[in-house]
Amino acid sequence: MTVENPNPTELAPAIKVHNLNYAFQDGSAGLVNLNLDLPPGSRTLLIGANGAGKTTLLRLLSGKRLAPHGSINIGGVDPFSTGLEGVTYLGLEWVLNPVVRTDIDVPSLLASVGGNYYTERRDQLMEILDIDPTWRLHTVSDGERRRVQLAMGLIRPWRILLLDEITVDLDLLSRSNFLQFLKNETEIRPCTIVYATHILDNLAQWPTHLVHMSLGKVKEFGPIEKIKLDEVGPTDNSQLGQLVLRWLKEDLAERGPRRGLRSEGKTYESFDGKGGYGNEKTV
Numbered sequence: 001m002t003v004e005n006p007n008p009t010e011l012a013p014a015i016k017v018h019n020l021n022y023a024f025q026d027g028s029a030g031l032v033n034l035n036l037d038l039p040p041g042s043r044t045l046l047i048g049a050n051g052a053g054k055t056t057l058l059r060l061l062s063g064k065r066l067a068p069h070g071s072i073n074i075g076g077v078d079p080f081s082t083g084l085e086g087v088t089y090l091g092l093e094w095v096l097n098p099v100v101r102t103d104i105d106v107p108s109l110l111a112s113v114g115g116n117y118y119t120e121r122r123d124q125l126m127e128i129l130d131i132d133p134t135w136r137l138h139t140v141s142d143g144e145r146r147r148v149q150l151a152m153g154l155i156r157p158w159r160i161l162l163l164d165e166i167t168v169d170l171d172l173l174s175r176s177n178f179l180q181f182l183k184n185e186t187e188i189r190p191c192t193i194v195y196a197t198h199i200l201d202n203l204a205q206w207p208t209h210l211v212h213m214s215l216g217k218v219k220e221f222g223p224i225e226k227i228k229l230d231e232v233g234p235t236d237n238s239q240l241g242q243l244v245l246r247w248l249k250e251d252l253a254e255r256g257p258r259r260g261l262r263s264e265g266k267t268y269e270s271f272d273g274k275g276g277y278g279n280e281k282t283v
C-alpha cells in the first residue's frame, strides 16, 4: 500500500513520559514523577539549571538506562526493552570519543559512520558546518573538531535526535546554520528533536515546545506559543532569555543553598575517566 502525500510530521515519533521516577545507585532521586507529551515532529528545548536532571532524562529517553516499565513510550515502544531504531543521542560521552583527536582525515572519519552511503547528507552537512575535507583531526581547533563531530553524529538519518548541549564550541554562524539544518530536518522528514541547552542565542524561533525542569521534576511544558503568550507575550530572543532567567531565579529561590542537596559534580566522576554516569537503578 502506498501513502499519498505523507505528512512528515505525522509520521514522526511522539515522546510520552508517564509518572517517571528514577533513582541513582546511591539512592538519591534522579527524576521525580515526571510527565511529558511531546508530539511527532516537535523540536523541544529542555531548560533547567545545572543539575536539574536534563541529562538524566535524555539518557533514559535514549534507552541507555532502564526506566520503570511503561513510563517511557517513544513512537509506540519502550526504548529500553524494544531497542529503538533511529535514535541518535549526542552527549558528553560522544564528545569525548578520542578518535576525533587522532591523526585522521575528514573523509575517512565520515566514511566510518556511513558517509559513503549517505553521500547527499554528508555533503550537505560538510557545507552547512563549513568543514574542510583536507583537515586532519589532530591539528584542528576545538570548534573545527566539534563541527566534524556533529557531521559524524548526524549523517545517519535519525528519527529521534537527543542533543545534550554540544554546540558550545561553535561560532555564531555555524551554530545558526546547524540549528537551521535541524529545523529543516523536522520539516522535510519524519523526525523529532529534544535539545538540552543553556545557550539561548538565536533560539527564539527554533523550538515548537519548551520543557522547564528543576530538581528532577518538570515544572512546566507545552507549546512555545502557549508558554510565551501566557508568561511574556510574543517573544524574541531577549524575551526568551528573560523567561528562562526568571525560571532559574525562581528555581534557585525554591531550592535554597545547596549544602549537600542534590550536589553537582557527581555526574561524571565514576565513569572510568570517559564521562558518563554510574550504575543507576530504577525505582
Ligand SMILES: Nc1ncnc2c1ncn2[C@@H]1O[C@H](COP(=O)(O)OP(=O)(O)OP(=O)(O)O)[C@@H](O)[C@H]1O
Pocket: 024, 025, 026, 028, 030, 048, 049, 050, 051, 052, 053, 054, 055, 056, 057, 262, 263, 264, 265, 266, 267, 268, 277, 278, 279, 280
Ligand atoms: N550517578 C549519579 N549518582 C548520584 N547522583 C547523580 C548521578 N549522576 C547525576 N547525579 C545528580 O543528578 C542531578 C541531575 O544531573 P544531570 O546531569 O541530569 O543534570 P543536568 O540538568 O543535565 O545538568 P547540567 O546542566 O549541569 O548538564 C545532579 O544533581 C547530579 O549531581
